Amino acid sequence: MDDQVLILDFGSQVTQLIARRVREAGVYCEVMPFNTDPERIEAFHPKAIIFSGGPASLTGEDTPRAPQIAFDLAVPILGICYGQMALCHHLGGTVETSDHKEFGRALLDVKDGCALFDGVWEPESQHQVWMSHGDRVVSLPEGFRVVATSAGAPFATFADDDRKYYGVMYHPEVVHTPDGARLLENFVRKVARCTGTWTMAAFKDEAIAKIKAQVGSGHVICGLSGGVDSSVAAALIHEAIGDQLTCVFVDHGLLRQGEAEEVVTVFRDRFNMRLVHEDASDLFLGGLADKTDPEEKRKIIGGLFIDVFQEAATKAGDAEFLAQGTLYPDVIESVSFSGGPSVTIKSHHNVGGLPEKMNLKLVEPLRELFKDEVRDLGRELGLPESIVGRHPFPGPGLAIRIPGQPITREKLEILRKADAIYLDEIRKAGLYDAIWQAFAVLLPVRTVGVMGDARSYDYACALRAVTSTDGMTADSYPFDHTFLSQVATRIINEVKGINRVTYDATSKPPGTIEWE
Ligand code: XMP
Numbered sequence: 001m002d003d004q005v006l007i008l009d010f011g012s013q014v015t016q017l018i019a020r021r022v023r024e025a026g027v028y029c030e031v032m033p034f035n036t037d038p039e040r041i042e043a044f045h046p047k048a049i050i051f052s053g054g055p056a057s058l059t060g061e062d063t064p065r066a067p068q069i070a071f072d073l074a075v076p077i078l079g080i081c082y083g084q085m086a087l088c089h090h091l092g093g094t095v096e097t098s099d100h101k102e103f104g105r106a107l108l109d110v111k112d113g114c115a116l117f118d119g120v121w122e123p124e125s126q127h128q129v130w131m132s133h134g135d136r137v138v139s140l141p142e143g144f145r146v147v148a149t150s151a152g153a154p155f156a157t158f159a160d161d162d163r164k165y166y167g168v169m170y171h172p173e174v175v176h177t178p179d180g181a182r183l184l185e186n187f188v189r190k191v192a193r194c195t196g197t198w199t200m201a202a203f204k205d206e207a208i209a210k211i212k213a214q215v216g217s218g219h220v221i222c223g224l225s226g227g228v229d230s231s232v233a234a235a236l237i238h239e240a241i242g243d244q245l246t247c248v249f250v251d252h253g254l255l256r257q258g259e260a261e262e263v264v265t266v267f268r269d270r271f272n273m274r275l276v277h278e279d280a281s282d283l284f285l286g287g288l289a290d291k292t293d294p295e296e297k298r299k300i301i302g303g304l305f306i307d308v309f310q311e312a313a314t315k316a317g318d319a320e321f322l323a324q325g326t327l328y329p330d331v332i333e334s335v336s337f338s339g340g341p342s343v344t345i346k347s348h349h350n351v352g353g354l355p356e357k358m359n360l361k362l363v364e365p366l367r368e369l370f371k372d373e374v375r376d377l378g379r380e381l382g383l384p385e386s387i388v389g390r391h392p393f394p395g396p397g398l399a400i401r402i403p404g405q406p407i408t409r410e411k412l413e414i415l416r417k418a419d420a421i422y423l424d425e426i427r428k429a430g431l432y433d434a435i436w437q438a439f440a441v442l443l444p445v446r447t448v449g450v451m452g453d454a455r456s457y458d459y460a461c462a463l464r465a466v467t468s469t470d471g472m473t474a475d476s477y478p479f480d481h482t483f484l485s486q487v488a489t490r491i492i493n494e495v496k497g498i499n500r501v502t503y504d505a506t507s508k509p510p511g512t513i514e515w516e
Helices: 015-024 038-043 068-072 082-090 180-191 200-215 228-244 259-270 281-288 294-315 371-380 397-401 409-428 481-494
Strands: 004-009 028-033 048-051 077-080 094-110 125-139 145-149 157-160 165-168 220-223 245-251 274-279 321-323 361-363 437-451 454-467 498-503
Touching (some): 004 015, 038 068, 048 082, 082 125, 165 180, 228 371, 259 274, 274 294, 281 294, 294 397
Parallel strands (some): 004 028, 048 077, 220 245
Antiparallel strands (some): 094 125, 145 157, 157 165
């Protein structure tokens, strides 16, 4: 790839959004910590570099500085917020702590034209931007001119047109800077002259070539759960190496209604993949009998999953590789300021420790993608919408949605039916894609009701639906009451065993998404 942009991370909460915007402009980019080994930065061959924002102060002693390599490469540089000050400081300008701090919406006064503003903002106009700074630039390095100001930042945008260095004090990557995405597009397309031809189809072809090169004639095992990430990884690897891939689907008996059947139909029948379907529900339900503690349930499921997967993988033949659907947000090395950069790489919940145990090398073809890009790739590969658009579903499945009570086949059946009705109503109302995750929970309590003329004594179920962007924080979805009543009526009428339905209005924090 010769048309790519590097984002150097100085620790901002929104660095990933810069990457999103650049990719939306059709340009491939990656995020690396500001203090990445210069050789690695050079080897990436960036056509331009963006310095992100960050929480530190350049007036402090041991705070991040712009790396010399960025300047040695003689490519365009855009500094955002802290990145702007780091750029300025490196080239001999001055930054100081300001009395006039700006946080939130601010008005930008555009004084002059520049390549970043081309076709977006005219000189002598005012625009809304999002600011978040305590320090500010007070004198510019040689070669720079002021392009825009704000009440708290006399150098809110500056430019060195010859070297193609630009600094903006505001955050163009956030939606509160309404024209920000177009400024970033100008930087990567017009200033850096990237072609903007990065598409999912191009990514797919390149990923297939990489998989072939990595795997050669080797055999790959892939754990398939029916979730978006493992499904897309499997479909992509299958397109690359066909029968050298075996997918192992461990059916723990804790899936939603129709889910196991769909995995088999789509992957074995339609895609013609070598698929081992291990129906291990007796083993899992046996292991969970009488267990009520959530952590104990999770440990049992995790342990059995590895045993079953390992056995099935061994039966499937001598594999050298294990495929995983690890995504970009899981592998970005985040910057922390207490003691240098820290690496936070989430281990995969379901097959943790397995690669070492089975002596397998990893194939992770989605490592560069964000979740919605994975969905686009899935569509490109011909996966059905019911899989690519699916809500997240936890590895331990319905076991953590039958809290505080032993799990039985009967309770699973009741929960599956209620959950399916709820999701059916959500789809019919056109709300599925507006919701991050929706599901029913079977509560460990039976209550009295009247059905017809008879007294009932059945389970209560809770409905949960949340909006979220990453699952870390979430809000309860504000259904209207008529919708909730309709779902409650259908569940009580159609599901034998439930006579009461409640809606969970808790946000996260303080609640979690799952009940456990
Ligand atoms: P909580 O309940 O912690 O959930 O707010 C956050 C997100 O993570 C999902 N989740 C899991 N996913 N294995 C998974 O693959 C798990 O063990 C697991 N536990 C929770 C949950 O569904 C939500 O999307």
